[in-house]
Amino acid sequence: MTMSARPSEKVLAAPEALGLDSRTVFRRAAGELLDQLEEGAGRLVIDLSATRQVDSAGLGALMLIQRKAAERRLAVCLRGANEELRFLLVLTKLDDLFELDSGAS
Numbered sequence: 001m002t003m004s005a006r007p008s009e010k011v012l013a014a015p016e017a018l019g020l021d022s023r024t025v026f027r028r029a030a031g032e033l034l035d036q037l038e039e040g041a042g043r044l045v046i047d048l049s050a051t052r053q054v055d056s057a058g059l060g061a062l063m064l065i066q067r068k069a070a071e072r073r074l075a076v077c078l079r080g081a082n083e084e085l086r087f088l089l090v091l092t093k094l095d096d097l098f099e100l101d102s103g104a105s
Helices: 023-036 056-071 083-091
Strands: 009-013 043-047 075-079 099-101
Touching (some): 009 023
Parallel strands (some): 075 099
């Protein structure tokens, strides 16, 4: 049985550039996945392994996704975030809001 088959976990692949152009579609997709998870049980894994660029709009989208998840007592895990994004999360003190997963499974 693969891990993503667990009903308590949904995986969303983030676009190569998460920013002004892609944030709305990305946020909507994340919202739909969060709605499929049972309240208080589960987590949304955002796979950032293919994401090369995240701007302030992209960070804002991640924050809104996290807020929506928190309202339903769900966790958001960022998987495979590159060093630049990790640094950005620490810098903006957002690293505490997310579970960070290196992506090496």
